[in-house]
Structures are given as C-alpha cells and as structure tokens.
Amino acid sequence: MSVDSATVRKIASLARIATSDAEIEAMVPELNNILGWIEQLGEVDTSAVQPMTAVIANTLRLRDDAVTDGNIRDKVLSNAPAPEHGFFGVPKVIE
C-alpha cells in the first residue's frame, strides 16, 4: 500500500500536526519508503498466531477502591501554559 498527498494530509490532520503543502509533498516519498519496507511483514503466515498482549506474563493487580491522591490543584496547573481561575484555559470552542 502506498500513500498519496491527500492521504498524508489526512494523517496529519488526524495526528493534529499542522503541515504545509511543501511538507506534505516531502513526506509522501519518505513515508512510502518506510511503509514499503514494513510491508514485508505480510509475508509471514500468522493465521494460527495470537497477537501479543503482554511481553512478560503478569497479572494486572487490583487495589482497594480508595482515593489515594488529590488536593493538588496548584501542582497540576503549575506547568499549564494558560491556567485561568484554577482551571486549564483553552481558546473559545463554542461560538
């Protein structure tokens, strides 16, 4: 499978990365080169194989359903680029 500039533009949009037309054009052959190379995985017969879910067998633990953290609003906000009134600030989203 190979990608064209419309597909690359769509991927960039899904990934929320602003890209110029020139950047899109540069990425098309680059991504096709990489995708063409990973395509070889299709050769492997995996019809009887389960996808890996855990690299080292491990049981997911449960803990008591109790509050273990909290009351650290200022710490949570301390690295926010535009906190407002004790909240994360974002540009207006509803007109």
Added chain:
Amino acid sequence: MALLTDLGIAALRDGFRAGDFSAREVADAFNAAVAGAKALNAFIVETPDHAIAAAEQADRDRSEGNVRALSGVPIGMKDLFCTKGVQTTAASHILEGFVPEYESTVSARLWAAGAGMLGKLNMDQFAMGSSNETSAFGNVISPWRRSDGGNAPLAPGGSSGGSSSAIAARIVPGATGTDTGGSIRQPAAFTGISGIKPTYGRCSRWGVVAFASSLDQAGAMAHDVRDCAILLEAMAGFDPEDSTSLDLPVPNWEAALSGDLKGKKIGIPKEYRVDGMPAEIDALWEQGIAWVKDAGAEVVEVSLPHTRYALPAYYIIAPAEASSNLARYDGVRYGLRDLPDGAGLQDMYAATRAAGFGAEVKRRIMIGTYVLSAGFYDAYYTQAQKVRTLIARDFDAAWELCDLLLTPTAPSAAFALGEKSADPLAMYLNDVFTVPSSLAGLPAMSVPAGLDGAGLPLGLQVIGRALDEQGVLNAGLALEQRAGFTARPEAWW
C-alpha cells in the same frame, strides 16, 4: 592517587566508605569535569547543587556510620526521567520549560540510595533516534575520534547518547538510560562502555516520559559490568504506580557476579550473520565465542527464524504506541502552546504540535497514526503484534537449547554525525541486533570488546531469559575479563 573522575561507581563507593576521600570531593571533581566538557553537549541542564547536597548528606551519614548503597556516588540522569524541580524535556521543544512537580520512581530510588545528580543528559528527542541527532538541544558529540587523524564528530549512539558520551568522557561515573529498541545497548557499544536493559517490568516506568509503553525499559550505563549491576540494583524494584511493574524482589546482582560460565550453554543465532556486516564485527563475534568457551561455556548454534521481521514489526508497534502516548501534548496541560491569532482549539493543537515536535517525532507519529487508522489496523498493527508473538516464541525455542545468546551489539562502529540522518531507514537498521530482544522483553547488555581498524569501540551483546539478569551480567563479566578493554578517548573537549 588517580584522578577521582577516573574511578567507576564501585571504586567511588568503596573509596568513600574507606575514608579515602569525601563525597564532597567526588562531587566537586565531577561537577568541574561536567562544566569543562560543554563541547560534548551531553547535558541539557547541569545540576551541580543537587550533586553537592547529596554529597554533603553522604558525608554527614558516613560520620554517623550510616552509608547507603550509592552514598558518595554522583550520576547523570537521562532527560526522560521526571525530576522534581528540575526541567525535564525528553530533549523536545514541546516540553521546554516543563518542571515536574514529582520525581520518577527510578530517580527517587537512586536518590534514596544516596546518589547525587550531576545533571539531565541530552538524548534523542522522545528517545526516537540512534545517533542523538534528533534532540531539540543540539547533537551530542562522542568523545571518541577516528585514529586516522580525521576530526569528524562522531555519533555517541542513541537514544541514550548523552549518557554514553558523558560516561566515556569520564565526566559522570554512571548514568541512567532507557531502552525501547536498543537505546542503552547501541550507544554503549559506540562509546566503549557497558549498558544493561533489564527484563521489561524490572524498573518502574512511572515518571518516565513515555515513548512506546510496551517496550520502554530503564536500565544502567557505566564503565563496567559490576558498576552496571550496582546501579541497576538501586533502580529496579516493584512499583504499584506502574501496572506492568513486576512484583518480585530485586536480586543482589553484584554479590552474585561470577565470570565462571561452566555449565552454561551459549547460543549463537545464525540469523544474526547479516549481509554487509563489517568483517571486523564478525571477527569480534568469533573472538567473543572463544572467550565464553574459555570461561567454561558450551557454545551451540541456534536459530531465531523470524529475526528479519523484528525491525519492520518494531517500526509499526513503536510508532503506533508513540502516536497514542504523544497525543497528550496538546498545548493545554503543560509544555508549549502555539495559539495563532484567532485560532480555535483544533488549530491550537495542530499549531502547537507542529511547532513543538521535531521531524523524526512527527514522522513516527504520522506512521503510527496511519497504521492505527480505520481500515489499516489489522493489516499493520495486529499483524505486527502477531509477528511479535512469533519472535518471542523463537527465543522460547532457543532457551530449550541454551541459557544465553551472544551476538554483536550493532552492525557497525560509530558513524559520523550527518552520515545517516538523511535516510530514516538506514538509521533504523542500526537496531537490527537489539530490537528482537526488546520485542520479547528480555534482559540484554552490551560490553565493550575491542576496537575496529579506525580505533573505535565495538560491543558484544548478551541476551538472557526473562528475569535472568544475573546470567546476562555474568556472561558480560566473563567477556569483560577476557577482552581487557582499557582504551579511552583522548580528551579534546
């Protein structure tokens, strides 16, 4: 007396305990070495005060007869680990200025063991790279130079290239690294030092900036095998904050070190004899085989038939996980925000991420987004995870025949900066020998084993069964004892 900065972790620890020098003297010596090595660009932030505070505490503790495992030992911290009150960027512009309010579990364990921090080490951006050329804070330069008189700056390997460069230059005695597909072992090989990636789950990922969560694993980098064992013991251990952390006691790896390999079977995977590998690396591998035999091991040939599919599987799985993990950089909660005039929320996300991520990070996010997108998920991601199962099974089958595997660490010695950066695929191939064990979560280490014709270090890799760090360290020690690697770069920085 030798310079304090010539000493490794064990020698510093033991000399401090014996009263040969104070922790403060050690910290001062390394702080000065760090300050004098700016040309390497190994550090993003230097933290001499942290090292001094830990040293003064260690000196007080010693006077009270209360020394800890790493009292008196200052180290470097890869900038992927969150350090409370000290900028943590993963070498990215998008996290520039991010000052964590908390400490990663691994770094907290090291400070609790008495270690001090010399600074935050430069690296490939978000640990994506094999040459340290993707950092937003400039390339790290290897202290090594080719013996032909050329002064071409060489890559220290990646992504833990600040760690490898700083250790090889002896401006830190040891450092943390992280390894997703070879990011501890390949830089260790390139710079003539030792590095171990433990079994997935040994070291907590809590507070480590995430790249590919099913692969990311912290480990130790230092001059020799013993120093790696000491450092790893302090880093490893169960952490309830990480759901994949292994709830197992940490063995006393250092105390059980032994270079005697009698009774051990060491497998040589025939698929690792790749086309175009330099004859010098093949010869070093043969030498390594002779060394482990000399240490008492029996050598057997084994087959890992899916080896050639490991890299393409990795370059689906790692970018897929990265595209999910890096979705958190949105310009809202932390890090950079780029809000063009009149932009809405979606435009702000896109502008922020365009301005904050480097080219290689964007490339991997794009690949990951594509392979996870509707219609392609099964063909790429599910297929890659199935191939990953087959790769893990290959190792399981090998463990029926042997206890450890011996391979070269990387397919070449260090290359010059700029030599491979134009071709992402050529760069990815650097990890051909390290990625398979990462996909299977196995412990593996690189030890320096010799120099190539240009005077550059080459490493050998030992891979072990899950949880057999001891076997890996012991085989590493057997190689180290026979290689007698004492070469070091001449100081030009």
